[in-house]
Amino acid sequence: MLQPPPAEPGMREEDVDTPALVLDLDAFEHNLDLMAALLAPTGTKLRAHAKTHKSPVIALQQMRRGAVGQCVQKVAEAEALAWGGVLDILVSNEVISPRKLARLAALAPIAKAAVCADDERGIALIEQAAEAAGIRMTVLVEIDVGAGRCGVEPGPPAVALAERIAGSRHLIFGGLQAYHGSAQHRRTPEARRQAISFAAEGTRRTVEQLRQRGLEPAIVGGAGTGTFALEAASGIWNEIQAGSYAFMDADYGRNEDPPPFRQALFVLAEVMSSPRPGVAVVDAGHKAVAVDSGLPLVHGFPGVTYTGASDEHGTLAGEGLPKLGQKLRLVPGHCDPTVDRYDWYVGVRKGRVECLWPVAARGGMA
């Protein structure tokens, strides 16, 4: 069930119902501006990843600053964006379910919606969906550039899939999806450079072989918040798919050289139990703040650590604990899945609630 918003515009932040997903609007807008400024001289374009924010409101703010479109991982996310006015969407992921492909094809009258493939059988399913809908669908070939997950091998196997797509009356070959996910969080600049150097080699080789066959990849997409400067400088990728840069999280903060963005996303929590000296329990456990990439940090309380998350409780320890009833900002360990727990962003500026935005694709997993 959709939850009611935890705040109203004009309210002070400390009056917002907890737990709540708070967006510091000054930091958020700074991040959007900074990414646009960093990419402008490189010639690469931003196709920001909406798996992070799940919001057409945020997507359109990115696009007003120059982003050419949005990436999503799921058809449900593509729907939420298209219904909210985003006109150029790439599902940067494989979709093979006929029901989902039919839904994606049904967006054609209102938005461009491309999809990835890494298998001939998947391409055949997309072709059937496109034919049934009477449209031509744009398909990118995903190559495995080192993550070892989805994606066909670079080089000839990728070229073979591209030729299969280009040879179909119902499909358009859209380019290459070349994303190295796990490289984003490698802790040292050198480790990330090595990973993206490896990714670049396979991508460059595939691009060259495609061109030899007359198959120009309109999109060569990839990169995330941890490595985008490398891809943008490579001369190979032409679209950057960063998402977390808009919000940031504690895990990116643990990189030796954290990305140059401000922490904009917080979970506002309240101390709801403090029965003994040295004990403070907040009302945000791992249902409220994702712990897959580590526990949250406690913002503004330098001596205090969030030491344990259960379903609905978080335990704090340290010096200068907040008091019963006090509200505080947690820095999520991982922004994307934390956002996906909430129905509403509470946009805050200078201590006041300025706006409420729905997390339109919250729970959109299909």
Next chain:
Amino acid sequence: MLQPPPAEPGMREEDVDTPALVLDLDAFEHNLDLMAALLAPTGTKLRAHAKTHKSPVIALQQMRRGAVGQCVQKVAEAEALAWGGVLDILVSNEVISPRKLARLAALAPIAKAAVCADDERGIALIEQAAEAAGIRMTVLVEIDVGAGRCGVEPGPPAVALAERIAGSRHLIFGGLQAYHGSAQHRRTPEARRQAISFAAEGTRRTVEQLRQRGLEPAIVGGAGTGTFALEAASGIWNEIQAGSYAFMDADYGRNEDPPPFRQALFVLAEVMSSPRPGVAVVDAGHKAVAVDSGLPLVHGFPGVTYTGASDEHGTLAGEGLPKLGQKLRLVPGHCDPTVDRYDWYVGVRKGRVECLWPVAARGGMA
């Protein structure tokens, strides 16, 4: 945004859109019947914990089998249950926010809704909310029986709070909340017996001291799926707050002597990428199946392991991998937070979808 249901009644399970929250109705009903049968001879009552299921539909099935009411952790959960016809609700947790207490008080015309306290300041806030609403609110004292989280010390500190409640014109002393959460998952029977023996000592002592003051605790509540047989046999607790027993999960399965219930809850997933031999990637990552208590198990594929979860992908490895497009059931590592990711239960019996039930309090954290 509320997501559309991933299935329709009558559909075959393999046609359900993935990822989906699948409830095996035979196993689920078996679990409800078994808990009722196990508790009947003990004289203790079940007040099942709705933090697990977040569904008045499920709550009413538990109550038709003898449960006296429901527990919740959050006011939003209490609202969802009351609006769905559950008449007796205990918030087994502290609530101190005046806005939340006003919402809880507003349920009085349609349901009994009691709440816990572990602090005089919290009791004063509940008192103000009750007075403002013109009702008497029932308040239980939570004691810390070994978990070291919320709850006042057993004995005199708890008695002092009970007297404070009983002395208020706006409050009713409702009893003791005495739950040892972390004991549920201790792996050996002996470790759980020790934990509950410790909890029993503090609870018994507090009950005795309350009776000496003429304060009979109507409810002495606690216990979960891992330890309920111990509390039920103790002669101290009179209400059992188990929740997971209805569904079960992989983490309970790792106890040396797993609870005697069947696995009823699954995440249905699909192999959406299999680009190379030995690689199978499903469309359910940690946004779709909670990993706070470990990765999911792969049901029905004894040689296959779910080896890694990213946001939207799960990687499988092993012998006899499922094929591209094949659907399979995952056993969640932890049932409660997995349920909270979904808007719909898909009830399945003998391979067919029988019903769709909303996860009415999904995301209800406030």
